[in-house]
Amino acid sequence: MLNILYFARLKETLGQGAERIDLPAGVTDVAGLTAWLRTRGGAWEQELAATRPVRVAVNQDMARGDTRVNDGDEVAFFPPVTGG
Amino acid sequence: MNEPVHPAALAAGRTEIRVHEADFDVGREIAALRAGNAGIGAVASFIGVCRDLNDGDQVAELVLEHYPGMTEKALAKIADEARARWDLIDILIVHRVGRMLPTDQIVLVVVTSAHRGESFAACEFLMDYLKTQAPFWKKEQTPEGSRWVDARATDDAAAQRWN
Numbered sequence: 001m002l003n004i005l006y007f008a009r010l011k012e013t014l015g016q017g018a019e020r021i022d023l024p025a026g027v028t029d030v031a032g033l034t035a036w037l038r039t040r041g042g043a044w045e046q047e048l049a050a051t052r053p054v055r056v057a058v059n060q061d062m063a064r065g066d067t068r069v070n071d072g073d074e075v076a077f078f079p080p081v082t083g084g
Numbered sequence: 085m086n087e088p089v090h091p092a093a094l095a096a097g098r099t100e101i102r103v104h105e106a107d108f109d110v111g112r113e114i115a116a117l118r119a120g121n122a123g124i125g126a127v128a129s130f131i132g133v134c135r136d137l138n139d140g141d142q143v144a145e146l147v148l149e150h151y152p153g154m155t156e157k158a159l160a161k162i163a164d165e166a167r168a169r170w171d172l173i174d175i176l177i178v179h180r181v182g183r184m185l186p187t188d189q190i191v192l193v194v195v196t197s198a199h200r201g202e203s204f205a206a207c208e209f210l211m212d213y214l215k216t217q218a219p220f221w222k223k224e225q226t227p228e229g230s231r232w233v234d235a236r237a238t239d240d241a242a243a244q245r246w247n
Contacts, residue, residue, distance in 0.1 A: 008149055008221035009232045053235070060154035062217065076151060076219075080235030083148065083179060083220025084132050084191050084211060 001071065002033075007078035010054070013043050023071045030056050031065035033075060053080050097121070097173035097196065101159045103150060105182040108192055117174045117194055124173055128203035129194045130211050136186035138233070141226040148181045148190070151219035155179070162213045166195070169209065170202040177210065179220065209246055216243040 004019050011017045024036045034056070038048050048054055056063045057076040069075060100117075110131060118124055134146050163175045176194040184190060193210045197203045222233040 005151070007151055007219065008223070057151070057154055057219070060151075060157050062158075076154065078151070078219060079221065079232065081216065081219050082222045082233045082235050083150070083218050084215040 002069070003074045005074065005076040007076065009079050010047055010077050013047050015043070023069070027069060029065065029069055030058065030063050030067045030075070033069050034065075034077075048077070054078070055080055097124075097175075099160070099163045099167070099175045100177070101156055101163065102178045103152075103155050103159075103181060104178075105180060107180065107189060108178045110189075110192060113176060113178065113192060114194055117176055117196060121173065121196075123198060124196045125198045126200040126203040127194065127196050128200070128207040129192065130207050131189055132191040132211075134184045134186050134188045134190055138224060138226075141224075141228065143186060144225045144227075145186075146184045146188075146190075146225070147223045147230075148184065149221045149223065150179075150181050154219050158218045159214065162210060162217060165213065166206045166210055170197065170206045172197050172202055172206055175206070175210070177214070179214075179218070181220070212239070212242045212246060215239045 001020050002023055004021060006014050006017055024033070027033050027036050034048050038045050055078050058067050058069060059074050110129065114127060114129065118127065136143055159177050163177065166172060166175060172195055174194070174196040176192070178192040180190055191214070193207055193214070195203045195206045195210065197206070216239055223230055224233055
């Protein structure tokens with residue numbers, strides 16, 4: 001299982017803050033997982049498009065496209081941060 | 085009988101990170117950090133405050149969302165990075181979340197050290213990194229409705245100058 005979290009604008013446009021899914025076959029890293037989510041179409045395709053400034057964290061550490069994703073991981077998707 | 089306190093133990097200081105809805109009292113926070121530590125020669129602080137204007141629009145209120153767990157982890161990492169760069173005694177980071185109104189305090193960073201140079205530099209570094217690395221998001225209420233605040237390129241540039 002993967003625990004996927006969405007924050008801020010993404011949580012609103014995707015209509016959910018969290019979901020649990022089975023690790024999709026063939027997905028090994030962040031880029032792969034993002035591409036798999038995009039295949040859902042609609043808001044997923046738009047919000048997670050490569051041209052959008054989406055940030056990803058794996059197990060609460062900032063990740064990159066080639067960061068590994070393993071069964072049991074917590075993967076979060078969110079816009080660039082705006083605190084302070 | 086009390087054990088004599090070794091000066092080095094006092095000078096070691098501490099890192100404290102808090103994320104909560106409640107407001108903070110700057111005077112009280114600094115007094116608690118300094119309490120009894122004669123090794124501190126400098127205290128630098130930064131307070132971020134909610135304004136009533138952003139990108140030309142009136143802001144009635146601000147809602148700050150964060151990623152519980154990662155926020156604390158990211159801030160601890162930023163504090164460790166500051167300690168690796170400068171000789172610091174204490175680091176305090178307090179960041180509020182939830183609903184805030186113009187003039188409300190949002191964030192407090194306090195750094196103590198033996199001499200001012202370290203505190204000044206580390207305080208600015210901590211804020212620059214917090215603004216680009218810590219998972220907080222602001223949503224503003226304006227006369228046109230609510231909107232998520234966009235990240236600024238100037239914040240990225242500010243963080244990059246420390247590389």
